[in-house]
Every structure is written in C-alpha cells, then in structure tokens.
Amino acid sequence: MTIVVPFPSLGLEAAGSRQQSTPEADHKPSPNLQKQYIRASNSDIGGPVNLDTLKLYCDVVRLRSVSRGAAANKVSQSAASQSIQQLEAELDLPLLDRSRRPLQATEEGRTFFEACRTLLQGFEKARAELSVVKQRVEGTVRVAAIYSVGLHDMSRHMQPFMAAYPHARVLLECLHPHKVVDAVLNDEADLGVLSYPAATRALDVLPLRSEPMVLVAHPTHRLARRRSLVAADLTGEKFVAFDHDLAIRKAIDRALKQHGVKVEVVMEFDNVETIKQAIGINAGLSVLPRPAILKELGMRTVVALPLSFPGLVRPIGIIHRRGRRMTPAVARFAEQLQKPDESAE
Template sequence: MQIETLKAFRDLVESRSFSKAAQLNKISQSAVSQQIRSLEERFGVPLIERGSRKVQLTKEGEILYHASKEIVDIYLKIEAKISEIKASISGLIRVSAIYSVGLHELPYYLKKFLKLYPEVNVRVEYRHSRQVYQDIAEGHSDIGIVAYPSPRKLIKIEPFRKDRLVVICSPSHRFSNLKEVGLEEISKEGFIAFSSDMPTRRELDKLFRDRGLEFRPVMEFDNVETVKRAVEIDAGVAIVPMATITQELKNGTLRMLELSGPPCYRPIGLLYKSGRMLTPAMRKFIELLQKEEIPIEPVDVLKIKNGAPA
C-alpha cells in the first residue's frame, strides 16, 4: 500500500468526486477506482457504498479516511521539513484571486517574490469570490485571495491588507471638481454597482442602509474593469478600491473623490485549506504578502490631483 493510494482515497472523500480526485492526483478516473478496489481487497471490507450517486463511506471507510488523512499529512510534513533542510524554495504555487486584487495588486507582490525565489512557479487564476472558496475547499488551489473573507468549513483565513474605498466619476460629471462627496449626494446619482452576489456590493448596500439611504443602480457588473468603463462614459458614479484606478487617474479618464466622513476600507484575506501542510514556498509567499506594503498611495495617488498628473 503506497502513500499515493491513501492520498487518492482522501481526495476522493473530500472532493466527493472521482473526476476531481483524478485531477488532483494527475491520474485517470479508472486508476482512482482501481486504487479504491485495492484498498478494499487489502482490508477485506467495502469502503464506499455502492449504488449511491454521491460518494458515501461505510463505517470502515470512515475509519480509513481519518487514518489516511493523518498519514498523508505526516508524510507531507516530512517532505516539507526535508525541503527546508535542503534550503530549497521551489515548486508550484496555485493561486486563485478575485479580479480586482489579481489584476491590480498581486503583480507587485509576484514581481518581488519571483525575484527572491526564481525557482518557484506561481500560477494565478482570476476568479469570482465564490469560486475562490470552492477552489481552496476542493484542493484545486493552494492559496486564495478574497475581499471581506468569511469563515467557511475546512478553510483557514489569514489577513492580507485593506483596500481604501473611493468614489469615481467621469471628468465631465458634476462631481469632477469636488475633493469629497457624501453618501447622500451619491444616492441621488445613477450608480454603477457590483453584482448583488459580490461581497463588496453587499457591504456597500449595508453602508448605505446604515445611513438610511439607498442608491440607484443603473448598471451592475461582476468585475471592477467593466464598472470603470461604464463610469468613464459618464453612465454614473461608483465606489471602488483605490488600488484599481491608479492607471485611469494617470491617464485622466477618471476622477477620484474621497467619501465624506471616516475612511472606508475593504479587508482582503488569504485562504488555504485547514490542516494542510504548507510547503516552504507557500509559507514564504504568504509571508511576503503580509509583510510587504504595496506603495499605492505615496507613489501613484498622492502625486495625482483631480485625476491628472500633478
């Protein structure tokens, strides 16, 4: 009985899918089935309830699953410790990130990280928030990055950074010469909103609701790039993370205004699967994300006045 067989069994139980277990172990579905049969033959008991649409374990299967999980975790810890002894920071890191962070903030960190650890291959996928959680839970990604992180079963959350939220409008909008604007004024304008199922939209809804206000969504989009394009053509105003608009401010295609009152921030969190052993490369990557501060405000924004280079 090999460690790969126990890992395939563990992944099958956790993903509830032969195809996903096959993908995670880079083997065929028939190979996963053969490995399960070999375990059943070795122990002389059925491990999976046959005839069920979903993967359902027998009592013996439950016992083997928990044991397999412990054995695989121990094995991965041994691998990681040996790798540390060899001082080799290498391997693959699979990252799932929401679009706004993946496109506008992550590149700065990737450049720094790959310069420090050129033997590491970082593969980034841009995903919607719900897909990031799913990728982490099912083992398709090693590290996830989401806004307004919420507790989920089998997922560990660590803080990353906070994005400052600001108001944007087109250069021809009546707000364009203002330095700040309140929620009451914004509620009277056409509003370009994120889709209702996105965490940032839910928090903005709450922000207005807490002030006894409502905004009028004239358009709704599921990514910040389309929101910005709609604002550029003066279809309405929007509230977005400041880190996502530095290029438009430099180009003069958008104007930025502060929200009146205390600054509003969008927390960003790092996700990884609970109980899994992080490789040295993954730990170094998380460490850099948490310690390194992207120089957005001092370099890109404070030198910009009313949306044009100062």
C-alpha cells in the same frame, strides 16, 4: 525498521586469534569481521545496537567516565553500563579498560570509537542535508485571486518571489470570488486571495490589509468639479453597482443606507474592471477600492469625489485549507503576500 550499517574495516582481532591467510579464509569472513556489521534500529538504549548506543559509547570514551557519559545521554549509569556490555558482547571484544582510572578505551575500543564517530558524523551530515532539501523552496504555487487583486496587485509579489526563489513558480488564475473559494476547497489552488474572506471549518484566513473605498466618477460628471459633497448630493444619482450576491455590494449598500442615500442602480457587474469601464463612458457613479483605481486616477480617466464613508473598507485576505501543511514554496509566497506595499505609502 532495522538498518544494517557496514563499518569500515576496524582490524579488530582478539589477541592470539591471528591466523595465516589462506585462499579459503580469503573467501570466508571471520566471525569478528562479520560482527563489524552493526544493527542500527530505532529501539531504546539497552536493546539491539543502535545509533543511540554508539553515541553513548563515544561520549563515555570522550568523557572517560560511564556516569558522565550516561548523564550526557540522559540515561542512568546502570543502563549505560549494560548497553556498553552488550556492545562488547556483540563485538566479542573488550572496548573499555575498567582497571584504569580515569576510564580509558582499549586499543580496539579506540579504533571502534573512531569508526563510530565517523559514522555518527556522517549520519548528522546526511540528516542536515535532508533537512535542507525538505526546506528547499521549489515547485509550483497555485494561486486563485479575484480580478481586482490578481490584475493589479499580484505582479509586485510574484516578481520578487521568483527572483528570490528561482526554482519556484507561481501559477495565477483570476476568478469570481466564490470560484476562488471553490478552487481552494477542491485543491485546485494552494492559496486564495479575495475580499471579505471568511474563515470556516474547512478554511483558515490570513488577513492582508483593509483598502479604503472611494466615490468614483467620470471627469465630466456634474459632481466631478465639486470641492465638497454631502451624502444628500448623491440622492437619485445613477449608480454602477456590484452584483447583489457579492459581499462588497452588501457593504456598500449598508453604508449608503446609513447615510440616507438612495441611488438609481443602472448597471450591476461582478468585478471592478467592468465597473471602471462603465464609469469611463459616464454611465454613473460608483464606490470602488482606491488601490484598484490608482492607474485610472493617474491617467485622469476617473476622479475620486470628495465624499468619504467612514468605516467603509474592503478587507483583503488569504484563504487556505485548514489543517493542510503548506509546502515551503507556498509558505514563502504567503509571507511575500503579507509584505506591505511601500509604493502606496
């Protein structure tokens, strides 16, 4: 694409070419004035006049040497000389006094140098300002999260993020795990936050943390006051489980099997919140992520029993579309999500 860049009036007229102004002349630009409109294109040095050529010329004048100016622009001396000669032909004016050493600009060349320098500085300033706009953190970040993370963990990230970036906002939707994946794949969410995230050909994963899992009961449960437990104590106990198709259910079942525990599953739910309600009515035991029950532990509506399952954790991660570039706002919020929870330490 060719960009026509008007230079400020340079007052460049060849010696002996000054003419008295007439009404007709006032309405018809002189050939020299017409040539103050320099074509700026993306072509290489040596083609039509472009910003690279103008920068080369400024460096030659500043360094008072064609060879040093060429080196500063990573071109050969012959290519630099040819570019400046083409520039002089375009302007129909001598820009350099080649009879003097070190090299000097002519009077017209000095005036042209100042105009070029102003143009180049303006271009760099505009490019810097556009870069800032490009990186501005603004717009909406669409987040889909599983209930246990969305309800208990997202507020500590959303509040500082929106305070730091007042032109950005976070739109949070809590969903079933497979719907979190669907939302990201269908471009209904920029980020998905869920447990047991799996990378695929379409999805990338950013790991967040691994949450310890604990055995949970109602405070009046017969095992609640025991100071120590062994896996065999759970055999035959009523158990409130996650739905069969969830990754967390499969992980818990494996852990129980490895410890030789057979429980009686009396209820199955697809989210932590409903399981906590079932425990609240003493429907049975369950194994839940510890961060998801901190509030209930503090209120003594549930208790964590003294039996651990080594290696049983719930991994939490972010999923996003593979190959899709994040906007500045989405990228900054993803970074915010990866910050550790200092209050939990």
